[in-house]
Amino acid sequence: MRILVVTVVHHPEDARILHRQIAALTERGHRVVYAAPFSARAVVPRPGVEGVDLPRAVGRDRRAALRAARALLAERGPEADVVLLHDPELLLALPGTLRRWRRDGHAPVAVWDVHEDTAAALTMKRWLPGALRPPLRVAVRAAERLAERHLRLLLAEDAYRARFARPHPVVPNLPRVPTAQPPRPGADRVVYVGQLSRARGALDLIETARLLAPEVRTEVIGAADPEVRGALTEADRDGVLRWHGYLPNDRALARLWGALAGLSLLHDQPNYRHSQPTKVVEYMAHGVPVVTTPNPLASALVTRHRCGLVVPYGDPAAAAEAVRRLRADAELRAATAGRGRAAAVAGLDWSVRAAEFTDVLERWAKEAGTERDPGRRPGRPVVAVDG
Numbered sequence: 001m002r003i004l005v006v007t008v009v010h011h012p013e014d015a016r017i018l019h020r021q022i023a024a025l026t027e028r029g030h031r032v033v034y035a036a037p038f039s040a041r042a043v044v045p046r047p048g049v050e051g052v053d054l055p056r057a058v059g060r061d062r063r064a065a066l067r068a069a070r071a072l073l074a075e076r077g078p079e080a081d082v083v084l085l086h087d088p089e090l091l092l093a094l095p096g097t098l099r100r101w102r103r104d105g106h107a108p109v110a111v112w113d114v115h116e117d118t119a120a121a122l123t124m125k126r127w128l129p130g131a132l133r134p135p136l137r138v139a140v141r142a143a144e145r146l147a148e149r150h151l152r153l154l155l156a157e158d159a160y161r162a163r164f165a166r167p168h169p170v171v172p173n174l175p176r177v178p179t180a181q182p183p184r185p186g187a188d189r190v191v192y193v194g195q196l197s198r199a200r201g202a203l204d205l206i207e208t209a210r211l212l213a214p215e216v217r218t219e220v221i222g223a224a225d226p227e228v229r230g231a232l233t234e235a236d237r238d239g240v241l242r243w244h245g246y247l248p249n250d251r252a253l254a255r256l257w258g259a260l261a262g263l264s265l266l267h268d269q270p271n272y273r274h275s276q277p278t279k280v281v282e283y284m285a286h287g288v289p290v291v292t293t294p295n296p297l298a299s300a301l302v303t304r305h306r307c308g309l310v311v312p313y314g315d316p317a318a319a320a321e322a323v324r325r326l327r328a329d330a331e332l333r334a335a336t337a338g339r340g341r342a343a344a345v346a347g348l349d350w351s352v353r354a355a356e357f358t359d360v361l362e363r364w365a366k367e368a369g370t371e372r373d374p375g376r377r378p379g380r381p382v383v384a385v386d387g
Contacts, residue, residue, distance in 0.1 A: 001030045001365055004080040004108070006072065008057040008065040009087040011223065012036035012043050015249040015278070016115060016156070016173050017086055022049060024354035025361075033080070035072050037065075052076070057089055066093050073097045078106030081365045085112045085151075091143050098150060109364045112147055115156035115173060116271060152364055154357075159274035159297075171357045175253070175282045177349040182287030183258045185337045187327050189217045191259045191288070193252050194279045196224035196232065199272075201265030201293070206231055207316035208263070209241035212323055216260065217242065221252045256286040260333065261308070261323050264292040268313050276301065281348050283308075284340030289333055291322045307340030 003025055010017055012034070022032050026048055034049045037056035045051030052072060057065035070093040077083050078101060085091070094110065101107035144163060147153065153168040155161065161168070190212065196202040202224065209218035218241040224232050236243040244255070256262065262283030266272050276297035283290045284301075290308030292298045302308045309325065311318040326333045 001025075001081040001362065002033070002079060003030055003361070004033045004035065004073075004076055004083045005086070006035045006054075006069060006083065006090060007086040008037060008054050008062070008069055009089060010036070011041050011246070012038050012045070012051075013041075013248045014086075015175070016113075018046065019249045020174075020176070020350050020354065021084070021113075021171075021357060024358050027354075028358045030358075033076060035069070035076075057087070062089055065089070069093045070097060074100060077101055077108055078104065080108040082109045082111060082361050084361070085110065086115070088112075088143065091147050094150070107368075109152060109361075109368045110150070111152045111154060111361065111364070113154045113156070113171070114160055114168075116275070154360065157275055157297075169356075169360050171360070172353060173276070173278050174348050174350040174353055175278060175285050175344075176351050177285040177344045182337075182341060185288055185326075185333045186258045186260050187330070187333075188215070189219060189259050190261045190263055190291075190323055191219045191221065191256055191283075192263045192265075192279075193221045193256065193282060194264075194277070196220065196222045196228055198225070198227055199267045199269050201263075201267060201314075202228040203231060204265045204314060204316045204319065205263060206235045206240060208265070208319045208323075209235065211316060211320035213240060216323060216327060218263075219244065219255060219259075221245075221247050221255055253282060253286065256283065256288050259286075259288045261291045261326055262286075262288045263319065264290065264295070264298060265311075265316075265319060266293050266295045266298070268293075268295075281344060284348065285344035287337045287341040289326050289336040290340060291319055291326075301343075305339050305343040307336050307343060309336075 005017065005022060007017060022034060025032050032049050033052060034045060035052035035054050038044060038051055038053045040056035054068050054072065055065040066089060069090055073093060074097055077097065148164050148166060153164065155168050155170045156173045158170055192205055194200065205220060212218060220241055220243045223246040232243045235241050262279065264277050264280050266277060272295050277295060280290055280292055280298045280301060284307055290302050292302055292308060292310055293313045294310055299310045302310055309322040311322050
């Protein structure tokens with residue numbers, strides 16, 4: 001098959017998009033065109049994937065990115081068997097595009113990969129005026145109902161099923177579990193991997209690091225929202241923690257080996273209540289004890305598998321105390337790490353579930369009659385599509 005994957009919001013090295021879904025497609029022999037904000041994020045496409053450079057949608061003005069995405073979908077969509085969309089914003093680029101595809105007789109299967117609760121996420125957008133949030137939530141739910149009528153949907157969480165009238169396949173956001181046996185967790189370093197924002201507990205991480213230093217070092221890996229970037233830069237400068245900034249997924253996860261604990265200090269936000277933080281499963285997969293706030297799915301995972309400790313929301317002192325407890329008890333540290341690793345190997349491995357994802361896209365393309373010989377054409381160079 002020929003698959004066009006599009007995002008104007010996510011980092012081109014996004015773990016779900018690139019390291020899981022695109023990797024699964026290319027491993028199956030499908031040809032992928034990946035349209036993403038490469039220049040805006042100062043990265044280049046990985047070998048074996050044709051890249052198309054799009055503007056990045058950020059903040060209030062997303063018109064340039066949507067114009068570029070609409071032009072791309074009109075030009076390259078008919079070449080594809082499947083168009084895989086990763087942003088709810090891209091739904092705005094589809095109405096006229098879908099009509100054009102059908103009129104010209106070259107309509108690919110259009111798929112929306114739903115991996116957040118968009119309406120709930122609006123409450124966390126500080127750039128969005130408060131008065132606009134309620135009507136926009138209503139508009140988002142209406143757009144979801146419209147998307148369900150005209151697109152195929154993939155869901156990242158079982159809990160998302162309730163938002164839609166019909167059943168849709170669930171492709172869980174799981175990491176690849178390393179085949180190598182991880183080292184025993186150490187006693188002097190904790191790690192956080194993921195996007196950094198106030199709601200994701202970035203300021204709590206800084207205070208936790210301050211309470212743990214100098215006996216325990218805190219490593220923070222991830223891109224930061226503007227609201228917390230200054231605080232992280234200052235904490236790194238003062239030696240409170242080490243902030244590595246954004247690292248590609250494979251390099252970020254390599255920092256987990258031998259850590260004392262992995263931290264997940266999400267706040268109690270509607271968008272997080274129905275989502276399982278991928279970082280928690282990544283910690284488990286790498287043999288690292290978990291310290292998490294009571295996010296429902298994360299705490300259920302940690303409690304069920306006894307692979308870490310749960311601390312209250314917004315309580316850096318409790319997070320630091322949990323780390324100290326693990327540090328003081330080598331047997332507890334090793335046991336929680338081992339149970340988490342075993343649970344990840346047994347049922348939380350993307351390597352096992354990847355075939356389900358590719359099977360779904362192949363089946364939809366076959367049902368729609370769009371599946372064609374990929375032709376193995378030489379990849380085009382990275383093409384910039386300006387708004």
